[in-house]
Amino acid sequence: MPSSQISALPSARDIDLLHDRINQWYLQHARDLPWRTGANTPWEVMVSEFMLQQTPVKRVLPVWETWLERWPTPADLAAEEPGEAVRAWGRLGYPRRAQRLHAAAVAVLERHGGKVPASYEELLALPGVGSYTAAAISVFAFGRRATVIDTNIRRVHARLISGKALPSKALTAAETRLAEALMPEDLAESNLWNVSVMELGALICTAKSPSCEQCPVFDRCAWVAAGKPEADYQPKGQAWAGTDRQLRGAMLSVLRAASGGVDRTLLTTGGKPDVAYPAELAPAIRALAALNSPSEQIDRCYAGLLADGLAQEKAGLVSL
């Protein structure tokens, strides 16, 4: 059997057992998260999904709260300048998500009368919404029937069904077919299954050291049965020190602290300007200067931020 093929699907009876066990586990052990109260607006769910892209729950919680106090509807956010969204995003990371969330709010206002659409296709057409986020909003906010596939779900499926330590690097068609085949027929049960498997992956079937002894389907796990073989590839890791991402982040930190716009030389000198600047910018400027970035990299990153629309320059002044 080619390695791209998923191992044999369990019998219908065994799949029912997985549904029962994992859904039951979820009902007993799920975290109490504010975007999962059952009374959330679709917008609240949508904001949570944007913030949770590649970002841990713990860091999202406070920003989600303040964001929704300030912009309780898509129209509220759409009425703001995009730069304010980037500033309010704070240090959540990947600030282009804030930019895309703003753009999505504008699109919701223009295309959908200010109401977050419920269908997978309409959601997918919004800026910053890919296959995961479209399915997640459709299921979690509207109770639609869709197949949610995130990194947690992929990992659970890889272990439980395919007997592998980790899913492949990129989502495959076979994985999607597997996820669809495992989805309960019943609508309510399918909604629960999506969130249950994701939660199992987040709390028990974790990437590093899974808590198999607490897993409700430990005795059904193909990976455990195979003796927990190692992954067939090495995660490549993410370089950070000296990267453009680090420098861009330091520049954006200065811009977030500067509400009115600042002299462009604060950034284009790599944080070593000849001009005076407001005292409240000092920490961010120092952090930028400490990188000692080569001028070529500084130029590239500054131009990149402008090109990406994360910074605006006008008459020598830069702002978000």
Place this chain on the structure above:
DNA sequence: GAGCCGTGGTC
């Protein structure tokens, strides 16, 4: 499809 895009917690 591989590479890029932020940030901070964890072991």
Place this chain on the structure above:
DNA sequence: TGACCAAGGCT
């Protein structure tokens, strides 16, 4: 301690 990782999306 530094490498890995976290509810991805886009080019």
